[in-house]
Amino acid sequence: MNNDSDNMIDMYLYETNSLLEQYEEIMLGAEKAKLFTTDDINEIFRIMHTIKGSSAMMEFDSLTKLAHRVEDLFFIFRNNNSTASLSEPMRKELFDLMFRINDFMRDEVAKIENGEPLSDNIGSFINDINSFIEKLNGNVSEGDSNGKTEKDSGVAAKKEDAAKKLDSDGKIEEYKAKSHFTIKIKFDDGCGMENLRAFMIVNSLTDSIGDKFSFYPEDVEGNPKTSNYIVDNGFFIFLNDEALIDKAVAVIKSSPSVASYEVMPNSDGVKKDSAADKKSTSASTSKSGTISAASSKTALKKKSSQQSSLMQKTKQSIISVNLSKLDSLMAIVGEIVITESMVTASPDLKGLKLDNFTKSARQLRKLTDELQDIAMSIRMVPISGVFNKMKRIVRDMGQNLHKDVRLTIIGEDTELDKTIVDSIGDPLMHIVRNSMDHGIEEDVNERTALGKDPQGEIILEAKHTGSDIIITITDDGAGVDTKKVLEKASRNGILTKPESEYTKKEILALLLVPGFSTNEVVTEYSGRGVGMDVVKQNIEKVGGVVTITSEVGQGTCVTLKIPLTLAIVDGMEVAVGQSIFTIPITNMRQSFKCTQKDIIVDSAGNEIVERMGDFYPIVRLHKLYNIDTDITEVEDGIFIWVEASDKSYCLFVDNLIGEQQVVVKPLPTYLNGFSIKNAGIAGCTILGDGNISIILDILNLHTASVSSL
Template sequence: MGSGNDSILDMYLYETNTLLEQLDGILLTAEEADTFSEDSVNEIFRIMHTIKGSSAMMEFSSLMTVAHRIEDMFFIVREKGMDVVPEATRPDLFDMLFQAVDFFRGEIEKVENDEPLSQSIDHIVAKINSLIDKIQGNPAAPAPGEEASAGSAPAPAAEAPAAEAVNPDYLFGIHVFFDEGSGMENLRAFMLTNGVKDYCGDFITFPANVETDPSTSDLIADQGFLLWFRTADDRQAALPAVKGGASVREYQAVDAAKPAPSAPAPAEEPKADAAAPKADVKADASPAPKPAAGQQHAKESLISVNLAKLDQLMAVVSEIVITESMVTSSPDLKGLRLDNFTKSARDLRKLTDDLQDVSMSLRMVPVSGTFQKMNRIVRDMSKKLGKKAKLTLIGEDTEVDKTIVDAISDPIMHIVRNSMDHGLEEHEADRIAAGKDPVGEVILSARHTGSEVIIEIKDDGQGVDTQAVLNKAIRQGLAAPDHDYSQKEILNFLMMPGFSTNTEVTEYSGRGVGMDVVKKNVADVGGTVTISSEWGQGMTTTLKIPLTMAIMDGMEVAVGSSIFTIPINTIQSSLKVTAQDVIHDPAQGEMVKIRDNFYPIIRAKELFCMEQGCDNIEDGILMWVEAGEHSYCLFVDELMGEQQIVVKPMPNYINNFGVKNYGISGCSILGDGSISIILDVMNVYAAAHSTY
């Protein structure tokens, strides 16, 4: 079945991955508290139940078996409370569950890559079984799996499931019959129970173990399927799911207190044995029907959309922005005074702005998903390396474009690993001697600054030995022996390709393993990486990433007949100056004083070796811009005005000439069809001050 319908498989993968992330979070919280709360137990039971059922439907038996055994274990914990798990067994329980999550993740990855699933799951099942034995401590209490299997034998053909409920607390039933010859009745019954859960979470079924026991198919085909509820209201709430159930031929209400009404199957036959199996309680986390109805609403208000469709939407919106700009600034309108047209154009601009904001917001997701995953890395590495450490998360609600979140997940993981492995001191005694908390701390923070997101990964470890880094850079021929490097320049060596190799990790704090890859991944989404460190105090890695890469507000400026766009968020102000205001500094070149500070002047005409353009400072205008720690004045001919632009990447054959190093980050199509070059303020400064 797995190879059949792609959309079902996509849904299965999406749902299972989401559940595993949820599970990871629950386990980390529980391990810290050294116990599971009642809600957590219910939640884990529900997650395992869902994974078991959907894996059975997809015929992924390894996933189904492991999930089923964990579900059995949590059934016991749910019935008897967390006290049933001895204190000494709890670390084993947490380890086993983390191992199970890793197992599920590995299997899901195999499904995604079209590889065969694991055949040998004995080791993990054996672990679960031994824990169940420890928890039960009383072999007489059967696990729900065993209870259920007792009911899997079909009743004699003449015997209908009696109107006597299998549990005195559940007396209000619905008797369901599926279409004759529909086949796989057990899975149809399972799908029906899943549908009913959306309306009422608290009910039991007969037969109980339909999703794992195909032999129940015959029983259901012959005698129907029963759902039992606590109250008539619960039953009433669940009726829409039964009415709309796939392949349901007929159904009717039955009350255990009264004799069953005449049914399509013969009723009033000898009643089912009093020792009928207790049905496995198919309850969601919320037993009360009202919250379940609330959940139903929440479920309906969310929708999963393929990212490719959102990309398509973004592309169309981009084209609308360009076309709107072409219409309103058409050369045919020059010199005409069209009041109605101008008003309509203004309205159109407002609507395109709104459309753009909405389409952008559809792609925005919080970084919390990525951040939460780091909890697991810190936990696992703490155990492996024997270091005590905690992870502090700040600003995890910060939202970023989905493609950017995907791109930065690996770099963040890499830096957190580095912090754990090489940043934090090897021995607790070293931290105590340095006057630090014996428990090391890694802080992961995210915040918005208008147009970009700043993510910082900070540790309070030993920091970077800059002298050792410089010596190594000199040995590798990356640095000149006689040059005096600043600390910042030395730290930048860590991000040079091939700077660190694993064999030299022991030579100094081992920082920088693979940092060149981190830098490349972040640069791919238009971001930058900077490192700062103080010896003995730790290290901070800062990622600056644009919120989105599609549409932005820019200021159009002209140099000769060429037009450039400067991102609005980098502009402080524009100013006219005279030749007397310009100071000639032997080291920095031309400077200008603004509000008691001196800023270098960079002439766009000279930087880009252009033939046309103003040379006299009085004839042009200075754009005071700021990016990162650089602030300077860009000299251009004139301001053309603000424009909303669609960012288009430069073609590869132009990128091959290294135009990015000269501060050209992309281009845009203007209203009249001409092309404007988008300037990257940061790289313009670097290009103007580079030695080559």
Template sequence: MDNGGNESILETYLYETNTLLEQLDSIVLAAEQADTFTENDVNEIFRIMHTIKGASAMMEYESLTTVAHRIEDMFFIVRERSMDVIPHAEHGLLFDMMFTAIDFFRGEVEKVQSGQPLSDDIGKLLEKINSLIAKIQGEAETAGAAGSAPSAQPAAAPVPGTEPGFPYGLRVFFDEGAGMENLRAFMLVTELRGICGEENFTFSPADVETDTSTTETIVTQGFVLFFRMAADRTGAIHVVSGSGSVRGYQTFDGPTAPAQEETKRTAPAAEAVRHAEQKSTVSAPKAAREEASPVKSAAAAPAPAQAGGAHPKESLISVNLSKLNQLMDVVGEIVITESMVTASPDLKGMKLDNFTKSARQLRKLTDELQDVSMSLRMVPVLGTFQKMQRIVRDMGKKLGKRARLTLVGEDTEVDKTIVDGIGDPLMHIVRNAMDHGIEETEEERIAAGKDPEGEIILSASHTGGEVIIQVKDDGRGVDYDRVLKKAVDAGLASPDAEYSSKEIINFLLMPGFSTNTEVTEFSGRGVGMDVVKKNVEEVGGAVVLTSEPGKGMTATLKIPLTMAILDGMEVSVGSSIFTIPINNIRQSFKMSGADIIHDAAHGEMVKVMNNFYSVIRVKDVYGLSTGCDEIEDGILMWVESGECTYCLFVDELMGEQQVVVKPLPNYINTFNIKQHGITGCTILGDGNISVILDVANLYSAIQ
């Protein structure tokens, strides 16, 4: 197989495994809170382990395969005997073991991604799993289970009879859009060889390992297996029903069974729906024990097929983010080109009714194209939020604190790039809330009139073009005196100056600041909240901290919905054109020189809504040679970003425009230009470049 094919297989493996591990983490977290696994949980965990085992075996990742196989063994027993085989006192050990296994899988997957060798030291983890399996088997035997506990895999097939041929058939259909169906079929074959013996079954298409052209046949007609003995087929059904990539299967008897095959070939989707419904209500072991008769299969197929989508299924595909980025680039170029055509100076003064009508339709279509391409990048914050559940759980156990994480608005959608960027900031904030916020003991909380169990609320909501993400705890809050003393000791604050509570709490966002005197695995190294501020600003957001002593602390992240396209106001300063994000603009107004107030440092201020705000002249900030100098000749724009509010002085407003954000070239970024209030640029309809201003950094640059 060529290198490109290998890379494609590896990408698919990593994506599917990471997705399965996230599902597994959520299942185990919910089960720990309920203190038991439901029947659906057990079936789902068995399926996940079975899929990871098979995929890892195909990739020859032995450590992953071994651990997944043993956990699959354990949950096979649980699935056969129910959770009653595990003593209630052992549930905690089971949950801890599953979390340890999840961490192991994630660590190994990260090694695969970074090209590092996989771990061979899996003895301790296997010892935990085997110990639990031994206890479960002992409990099952005590409960009266016949013989020894069942194995995770069926026994080898009996010696084939004297009947020639392979009269027992099994047709398998993979999930729609699963991809690489030939390799998925080969994975099934590899597993069946260890169960039935290679001489006891055959399959069609035959060359599924290396011939990618067999994929189309498998998609349209299914992957067909033929067995010498019925017991072999029963064992195969057990394997198939536990596979995560299989959406259904059919059985038939006879060497070729032409009548049954033809019926099933006309309605594979309908049969898959029937089996999907069966799998949701009947456990896989039962399906493995009871072979479906050809009469039942044939009769069940036509009805759903004629219903014409009575059971609609949403079709989903995974797309590499780089391709979405490329799509956004192309759409951006189309938008720019459309503006260049419609705003061409060659058309100035010409009366072109048909052209104007067509241009209006073109603008409508490009707007729709933009909206659709942007929506492809939007993903819910649920996945990132759920990862915080694990942090709260682990820290609670290690710190001896009881706390729960409440999620609000987890379906809120944000650009994929931004979702990836806020994972680390949220982790630091949640850790900070658990370590510093939630009180050390339940007695301390009870004495303060609080619930013995602490609560951290993680919420997300839309406000215009921004997403507001808040992490709020009901802990002890910020000790302002202690923070100020630490800031003075670190040289960040003057001992003689007076600071407001807002200024004091912002010291927490300073690099190297920590109130912990001891270094632990969670804090005390001076790394944390400053990373939050840096990472959030990198995605164009802002962080605001508020706290009420004794009541708790709230960290608010204001983050743009997307960084690819934004609504901006074009303004001119001399011959230069700048773009200011609409979300940062509160108001625009004209004023005379008499309205300007000069402070002691020769700075300019203006009174707006009974408050005084600094005036920043864009011409002076960037040293432009042309532009208005007199206040009455230009216009003031009242802008804000987070806690930063001031007035920008420009020549004139040129109008609102939806612009495509272009990143600055790398050689320009080496001059740290972002810290001077420039976040990117965009191409205007006439081909000129407009610099996009960062309102917060622009203000910081001149202070």
């Protein structure tokens, strides 16, 4: 049971979070367009409605009430069919209110997640919404053209209610006459929100048996007053098909807070319908179709059935899985890959001619490859979730700092590993905040003077390059003033050499040093001296690299280069002395032998070799890494022509061992202090025989070799 309710909370959190995300996205879009489309309104209505329903079921009262009021608000919009009639300040107020509510709800949901008590302090929101609705009503009734006002509809609803109360008994009789069975449901005393509980039952019934039933009171969804009726008389469900009763009962049994239920055959109905009784199901569907058409003309009902059919569809094709299960799946796949090469490359098999074995081994290899691809693809999620969060940050900060900035998002469909997506959220937020706060100019005149668009722009872009994903955050703001950076750095005492010796690149790299913040004043958003160094740390944690480029007056570009996945790479094993290194296959272009006379030596003693009409520098791995080896003559060893982004060069190694898939293991945390990543080492891996091979980072290796000259 406990497990059950845990599951329910999990589902609730997952559902509510994604709904709130959806909600925020719609709000942002609508704010940009300065208009809610009918679809937007319906969608928000649906979201709030679902949140209300599920919160009521989980007994999170504050959320239920709040969602209910928001629903009311959007009900008005829906009746008016648009928010176009709103005046500018009203709209602004509306959006502010909506965003505040969204934040509040998110906070509450986070509290539920952490098992903290919910705050009941929703009075201010309710008041705000109420006063807004009042204003809105005043507004709308002034502009009489819209005709329908909330007050009117309220009055109408009341009248309807009264009318219904009068003929409620008659209605039941009418329903009974049309169907064969009645199920009467009573809820637990004092459980509250009976109408919503009833509606939840209706929803789950629709899921399990379709719409071949009707219920009374009909407007449980939209009319809280029906809960009184339900408390007094019960909630009635009318069914025609005997076969469906068991299913329906099962649904009702599993619904929370149901005190009792009663299945009663309707003798009248059977008599009346006896002729139609044995007819095909199509007849009964059409009948219930007419019933529902007659009973619920309201759009609400239609929407809900649409929604549930939609949910049914998604339910079938998507399941949510705990991430830790995927992690262990990935770990096992990794182990299988290693074990597979342990078996097929076993030293016991050396020199044996095993045709069948080789054939099966190849087959196995193919299958493990496939397994690995699938396991990997399961973990891939689009980066759009993270990017969309930035929209909100840009909006909020733009308003608070009075900067007009638009956010352009490119490549949001780019997929990468779930753990990586999770870990880049915070760094991205820091960078975007920095761009908003320090990057984009305070004064619009400053921008126009430079011939720039008065509206600032921040571009978020994600793209794949081979085994990496590149995320760039570009702003067209003031750029980084290198002089100021240097001044600040020397004041903070983080310079390691005389100021005059710093190159521009080095100065920009200072921004990533802990304890550096260019903004003189600490603001709400940035300037506490943490930020960019945290960004660097977080990105390095997932094996990524941060670089900053900037031109004064033109803007700043922060580039994050992150490996697509941390798990498995195809690598070429090479030997240098006693050590074994792995070069990612994606970086390799060619391996070749050559003789001393092919090598050109320049005046500084650098070795250069010609390949396909171009000249490439030679990096001797044993020299760079100070490894003892007997092979120092070019004729004895082998060259590997490697390439990473725009750098291309030839590595000199002792010999090739062979191609192998390796599972990347990060280097131990202890070693992070030695800036080992800058030395061209990306990580390490365990070979089939238990030895460790070091995985080279071809790009950083080049940098290391250049700086070691």
